Each structure stands twice: as structure tokens, then as C-alpha cells.
Amino acid sequence: MFVHSSRRASPYVVWVLAAVLIVMVAACGGGTSGPVVIPTQTPAAPGSSSMLINGAGATFPYPLYSRWFYEYASINPSVKFNYQSIGSGGGIQQIKAKTVDFAGSDAILSDADYQAVAPARLQMFPSVAGAVVPTYNVKELQGKDALILDGQTLANIFLGKITKWNDPALTALNPNLTLPAKDIIVVHRSDGSGTTFIFTDFLATVSNEWKDKVGKNTSVNWPVGLGGKGNEGVAGTVSQNDGSIGYVELAYAKQNKLPYAKMRNTAGAVVAATAQTIQNAMTDFAGKMPDTLALSIVNAPGESSWPIAGYTYIILYMDQQDCARGKAIINFMKWALSDAGARFAAELDYVPLPAAVRTSVLAKLDQVTCQGKPLM
Template sequence: MINRQNSPRPVVRASALAAALVLGLAAGPSVPAQAEDLTLVETGSTLLYPLFTVWASEYARTHQGVHITTNGTGSAVGLEQAISGAAQIGTSDAYMSDSQQRRTPEIINVPMAISALTVNYNLPGLNAANLKLDGPTLAAIYAGTIRQWDDKAITALNPGVALPHNDIVPVHRADGSGDTFVFTQYLTFSTPSWEDSLGYDTSIAWPEVPGAKSADGNLGVLQVVQQTPYAITYLGVSLHGEIAKAGLGTAMLKSYSGEFLLPTPETIAAAAASLTPRTPADERLTLVNAPGANAYPLVNYEYAVVSTRQASPATAEAIRKFLLWAIAPDETNEKYLDDAHFIALPAHIWVLSHDQIEAIH
């Protein structure tokens, strides 16, 4: 069980950053087509899956000879299969733990974009409202010590809202999930009792709460909540369209600085900006509960987890070129990110990701 954030590291100098950006732009979109057919297998994050599927399709369309299969299996599977070699690219909302990294130093965690989670609920008559919630209240709901929607802790955060006296149905991921990793980090960092008893990981021993439910994948969880009045859950922001179509409510979450915020491009970017200077060279760092004004608390890097030691030079080259293309700072990629409600890597993080990708051989 992981319970601490990584330590700050130095920031890259501006001159080195500019030079690296120029080199990266030259190496990115102008990549030539592959001379032979290659298939790369990606598996993992269901939050990143919609964006990664677009990337794979567009790359194959413009780069003959390279095919990329995508699979939304959950971040834990993405990590496992990247480490075992069953997939060339694992995707995850969670970075590898220190113990995993020590056992497999050849595996790198490469941020590809910045994303967020939303807290959503199916509260009849109130789904159009953005209820205010904080970490301790959510921790108490998932621990089973807050059981009704009109509990005094929730009403105190939402004065004037007529909350029903109905049991809350907490819903969580059944599979190993980076979404669970990020959500339970928020509970851990904001609630000492949760940190002392449960902590955070891609899978945890969820407390037994009467009526609680679970499901695999973001879509599975969304379907359960849609079908269950008075349910609450956490979902990847890339499902924003499906969340809206299902008519679910979205909570305003209390940030580290005490503001209640919705996930918007501005609040996600503010959270990332406050912590990206601390990102170490291996890029394993949480962005959850970032300090500073207007910083939404449930923000994370979306990782490609890859071995630097590939089976052949051709495979290594194909992976390098695809990943560099996917993070290229151009208008086309910005549109892909916007459509998924993700934001692009800040320049400093782009340089770190670029350097990690170049180590694949």
C-alpha cells in the first residue's frame, strides 16, 4: 500500500527546454512510414482508452505498416502486462510503486496527457445541482459512517439544499484501476483516518457498506450508477459525454486551498501547473490535492508504461515514433485532447517525457 508522494526535483532550465522542444517538434509529426508491418499491443486505463483509441486509429491511417490494438482493461492490467511483456504499451492513471520500479528498472512511466476524475451521483431531483463535497465526507461515505444523503456533514456543505433521507449507495471499481488510485489518494491526503486504515492503491480492501456496489471499468460503473437511484461514484472525465447523457450530477470538490471546484480546463491546468515543477526525471508524481488557487483536486498524469528494452530495434523504433507523435504539441493533437477533456503536457513535462521515450531501444 502506497501512502506518500514523491519528493520535489529541480526544474529544467528554459534554454534547455527550448532546445528540446525544437528537436522534439522536428522529430514528431514528420516521422516516416514503417518499412514493414508491425503490430503494437496497448492495454490498460479505461480513462485513457477513448483518447488512445483515437491516437491509434489516426496514427495507423497516416503511418503505413504500423497497427496498434487498444484494450480498456484497467490500469492494474496495463501495469502488469507492460511489466510482463504481454503488451508493448501499458496505459495507466497510476504510476508504478517504488517496489515495482525497483524490481523492474527497465520499465518507464511516461506521462502522455493530463486528466481528471469527477465525482458523480444519481440523486433524483438534484442531478442538475452541483452538490459540494469534500475529502472527509467522501471518506466517511465510503467507510459507511455517513449513510444518508441528508446527513449533517453533507447538509452543512450544502445549506439550503433539500437533501433526501435516503441511503447513499457508494459504487467503486471492482477491477484494479488508476481511477481508484487517484480517488483514494484524495481521501488519503485529506482524511487522516482513511490514511491510517486504508491508504491508496489501484485496488484496496473497501469497507463493507450495506448496499454498496462495484463494477469493472468506467463504463461499467457509470451504468450501475445510472440504474441505481441515490448512488455515488468516481469516473474519468473522458466520459463527460456519457455522464451528461446519463443525466448524472457532478459534485464540486473541495480543493487543498478550500475552494469548491468543478473539473474544467482551467482548474485542471491550474492543478497541474502548481505541481509539474516538482515532477522528477522518472515522472512518478501525484497531482492530487495540488496547492494553489483554482486547482481542482482530482487531477493525474495519464501514463504510457513501456519497457526500454524491446524485442527488436524495429519494435523499439515504432514505439518511440508513435509516442513522440502522440505528445507532439500541435493543433491536431490539441483537438484530440480537447475532445476527451484532457489537457496537453506543460513544456517542462513534455521535455521529461520526450527524454524518457528516447531511451526505448
């Protein structure tokens, strides 16, 4: 469930229950349901005008963005947000087609994406960081210590090379667990997904076979497994299939009360996905943020770093065509990056940007123009 602030508990609980019911319906639909639309905020007073900002993309930040939109309505009720949680790939396509005002993506734009809209210029703005976690459903492990995995073993499971839960590679990593002689059911995303991009980026970093045979992208040709639409679809499929393993954003695993594995990272330490281990991954790459503001932070070298971490991004055109809408988006983003926005992010298991990264993002936001002239 979404975490909410006590000062507005009752209306937020009602709002959140509605949002969660939408997510649950989408997950149970086996990938056939339409986009998940975030409920709009409290309507403006009769007679007042309001502006609707449309976005689409990543499911990874869906719980946070919905919370941000709800909270921001109390600050500026004249601006409403409609965000379709359709996956990073879909969001990138829509922002390129200029059918939305902004896109959400966990995947880094390719050179081809930038070239497709030239001479217009797309820009990625990190909003927060989060973790992708291997989530599993094994009846015999319920109530037991968390499963431990490493990168190579995880890659071999998703390559279809490890097919039983009591495979020697798994038992060696988990001497304190009694693993059953049960088939492993692999679950992956069926849609274009930034969560998949982060996950496959990690697998390609730790496994040469994965890099050569599958690679990293928002969509890949999966060697094995069942597909689920969105983080919610994967979480739903895992929860319904004993013996399954998938990957989701940390918040989704927590909201669905799914167990998620610990990882043996590149330094050889066993770590859990927490705000601190995600923060450590960002710190490991401190000073390496390029001007594009897009950076992979998987397989961080630190002993206390979660290895499957990533930034999630809001994508905008650097030259806006509607000045009022452009200002509304920039003002919202600056609020989201403030201490108030960071507090809501932390409540929902996302990690706010380090100070140096936030400074870079705010500076880049100040460079956004409208029809060639300064916007702010």
C-alpha cells in the same frame, strides 16, 4: 460520445459508435465481460505489410487513446494498435510479464514493480492529465445545481460513516439544495484501477482515517459499496441506481450524461473539474517532476485547482528487444505529444502536458535503446 473532427466526420462517427457499443456491453455485463478491445484502424492496402502493437491497461485514457490510434492511422497506416482496457493493475502485470508492447496506467509504479523486472528497466511516460470526479444519481437533484463535496465528507461517505443524503455534513455544504432522506449507495471499481489509485491517493491525503484503514492503491478493501468493472462499469452502475455515488474519469461522466460534483479544495474554494482547473493542478506542482516522470498531483494547493487530478502514463521498457516495434511506438508517442495530438486530447476533456513536462518526456523517449544501442 467521443468528439470528432469534421474533416473525417462520417467514418469516425461509425467507428466511434462501434467502440461505444462495446463499452456499453461491457458496462452492462456487471464486470463479467472480457477486455474491451479498441477497433483496429483502416486496413492497409492489399499486399502491404502492417505491424500490430499490443497494449493493455488503464480505462482512464481509453477514449483518448482510441482517438489517437484512429487518427494516427492516416499518418502511418502500416502500424495498427490493439489496446485492452482492463485497468491499470492488469496493464502493469502484463508489461511486467512482457505479454504487451506497452501498458497504460494512472497508478505510479511501486519499488516492487521496478524490482520485479530488474535488470530490465521500466519507465513511465506521462501522456496527458485528467480529472477523477464524484458522479452521482439522485432523482431529487436532477436538473438542480451541482452537488458540492469536500475531501473529508467524500472520505466519510466511502468509509460508510455518512449513509444518508441529508446528512448534516452534506446539507451544510449544499444550502441551496434540498437533499432527500435517502440511503447513499456507494459504487467503486472492482478491478485493479489507476482511477482508484488517484481517487484513494486523494482520500488518503485528506483523511487520516482513510489513510490508516484503507490507504491508496489500484485495489483496496472497500469498507462499503457495489463494484463495477472499469470506469464504464462504475458509470453504468451509478446510472442504474437512484441514490448512488461513485467516481469516474471526467470524460466518462460526460459521455454518460451523469452529473458530477464540484469540490471544495484545500484552499477552501469551490471548483468544477475543467481543463483549466486540471491545468492549474499541474502548474501547482511545476518544477517537482522527478527523473522517473511519475508524480502525484492530488490535493493541489492552488485556489483554482481541481483536487482529484492525475497524470496518465504509457509504460515502456527503456531497452527494447524488437527495434522496429520500438521505433514504431516511439514515433507514435512523439506524434501524440505534438500539437496535433494535444488538440485531440483537449477535444475529449483531457489536458495536454505543460511545455516543461512535455520537454522532459520527449528527452526521455530519446534515451530509449534497442538491445543496448540507440533506438532513434
